[in-house]
Amino acid sequence: MRIMSIDYGDSRVGLAVSDPMGWTAQGIKTVPNKGTKKLLEEINIVIKEYDPEKIVVGLPKNMDGTLGFRAEETYKFVDTLKTIYSGEIIYWDERLTTVSAQKVLNTTNTRGKNRKNIIDTVSACMILEGYLGKMNGHI
Secondary structure, eight states: OOEEEEEOOSSEEEEEEEOTTSSOEEEEEEEEOOOHHHHHHHHHHHHHHHOOSEEEEEEOBOTTSOBOHHHHHHHHHHHHHTTTOOSEEEEEEOTTHHHHHHHHHHHTTOOHHHHHHHHHHHHHHHHHHHHHHHHTTOO
16 A cells, blocks of 8 residues: 655655555655656656555645645646546645755755755655654554
């Protein structure tokens, strides 16, 4: 019962997947967002490899809980994701995930280009960990 998560962004998209038991999240990779077609091709490779039961997509909300421009872009992305994935897609409030990911990377002293290349993957892991924690009764 694997679950996949996606941290969608204009420049990069982070991907993570749970272990087969649905307890932990592992980062897969960060995919450059070079257009919808190429992005869906990259995501489809991961979907075929891990065969997730559902996909959790981070929904960027404003701090007051309202939805802004980024949320609208995420909804559009999910509409295109549905063209390659017929399973359940869940939106997950991703407020402060990037801030938390930055703290993790600060703790591990990850800097420069390497940091830029993995921050979205770390964010995808945090989105998935939040979802798994709630599903497993830890939140």
